[in-house]
Amino acid sequence: MRRPLRAHRACAFTLVEVMFAAAVLALAVVGMIQVVVAGSQMLDLSRKQTIAAQIIHGQIDDIRLRDWSELSNTTMFPADYTAAVDASDQTTNVSKGFVFGSQLPTITQGFTCRRVISTVRTDLKKITYTVTWKGNSGRTYSRQASTYVGRNGLYVTYQRS
Numbered sequence: 001m002r003r004p005l006r007a008h009r010a011c012a013f014t015l016v017e018v019m020f021a022a023a024v025l026a027l028a029v030v031g032m033i034q035v036v037v038a039g040s041q042m043l044d045l046s047r048k049q050t051i052a053a054q055i056i057h058g059q060i061d062d063i064r065l066r067d068w069s070e071l072s073n074t075t076m077f078p079a080d081y082t083a084a085v086d087a088s089d090q091t092t093n094v095s096k097g098f099v100f101g102s103q104l105p106t107i108t109q110g111f112t113c114r115r116v117i118s119t120v121r122t123d124l125k126k127i128t129y130t131v132t133w134k135g136n137s138g139r140t141y142s143r144q145a146s147t148y149v150g151r152n153g154l155y156v157t158y159q160r161s
Contacts, residue, residue, distance in 0.1 A: 044136045048111075052131035052143040055085060055100070055113055059129050060147050062099050068151045070097075071125060077117060085111040085131075110134055123151035 013021075063071070071077055076097050083093040085100055085108040093100065098113065114130045128146040135141055 041135065041137055045141065048133055048135065048141065049143060051108060052111065052133065055108065055111065055131050056129045056143065056145045058100070059098065059113065059115070060127075060145065063127055063147060063149060068149075071117070071149060079117050080114070082112055082114040085113055120148065125149050
């Protein structure tokens with residue numbers, strides 16, 4: 001005896017299920033793109049903070065090599081001076097007491113370094129460096145460090161971001 005053939009139920013996804021799965025997949029892709037963008041911004045900020053710290057430490061090391069009479073010379077060390085780090089001609093910066101290495105201008109596009117010298121006592125000066133730059137998001141960032149220089153070579157350095 002033959003059994004009657006039953007109609008098999010078709011196994012397939014409905015249109016609503018397919019649309020829901022596509023929406024979930026689209027949200028996952030958008031989320032991954034956001035993570036990549038945020039990661040690249042953090043990497044850019046970290047890289048530029050390291051460059052700014054190197055600029056500041058280079059300037060502080062240069063100050064340590066200077067004589068007290070040079071630091072007291074307001075022509076060479078004006079009380080407030082901002083240097084363009086990435087300028088190709090560094091003649092003005094050098095005449096104002098800034099020394100940047102020959103390779104530095106190639107990696108520091110958009111960085112500026114401001115030096116403020118204040119007299120704490122007649123034999124003690126506080127020198128503060130502030131490096132500013134714009135991140136790839138357009139936001140302005142800065143890093144600052146100060147050092148105290150005394151007539152007899154006493155100094156201390158501290159830094160904050």
